[in-house]
Amino acid sequence: xxxxxxxxxxxxxxxxxxxxxxxxxxxxxxxxxxxxxxxxxxxxxxxxxxxxxxxxxxxx
Numbered sequence: 753x754x755x756x757x758x759x760x761x762x763x764x765x766x767x768x769x770x771x772x773x774x775x776x777x778x779x780x781x782x783x784x785x786x787x788x789x790x791x792x793x794x795x796x797x798x799x800x801x802x803x804x805x806x807x808x809x810x811x812x
Contacts, residue, residue: 759794759795763794771786774790
């Protein structure tokens with residue numbers, strides 16, 4: 753699985769929820785900043801996912 757497909761899957765599954773949580777936790781944040789913060793969170797999740805997959809492949 754490539755990095756692009758991973759982030760696309762994470763975006764499809766979690767972007768609406770992530771955006772909603774960011775808006776709830778930061779009521780004064782505008783949509784552009786909330787979207788940016790949501791993307792940062794999703795990229796971090798993608799990086800963690802990739803790390804877990806890589807660790808699982810190297811260990812038997």
